[in-house]
Amino acid sequence: MITTPEHDQRIAKMFFASVYPHYLTKIEKKGRTLDELHQVMQWLTGFTPKKIEALIEENVTLEQFFKQATLNQNAHLIKGVICGYRIEDITTPLTQQVRYLDKLVDELAKGRKMEKILRSEK
Incomplete structure (x- = not known):
C-alpha cells in the first residue's frame, strides 16, 4: 500500500519517547508486563532494555530509532x-x-502467546 509522503514524514519525525508510554499503557491495561514489551522490542530491533532507555533519554525520532536498529x-x-x-x-x-x-505491541496487548508474536521460519 502506498502511504503519502506527508504520512511518512510525520511518522519519521515522531519522537520515540512520545510513543513508548502509549505502548506501555496499552499492554499494561491488558495485564501484560514491561518485561514482555521489552522482549518484543528486543526481538524486532535488537535493543536491550538499557538501550531503549538510552534512546528515550536521547529523545530520538522514530527515523533515528530504526536507523540504529538491527531488524x-x-x-x-x-x-x-x-x-x-x-x-x-x-x-x-x-x-x-x-x-x-x-503490530507486535497490539498482539501482545491482545494476549497472543509470546512464541507466536516472536515469529520464526517454520
Missing part, C-alpha cells in the same frame, strides 16, 4: 492490518518498520 531477519513474517494499512503492502521501509512494532 530481526524474520520481521518480514509480520503480516496483517494495523492503523488501516496492510503491513506487507507498505512500500516505505521506515513506515513499515514502525507498523511492525505497532
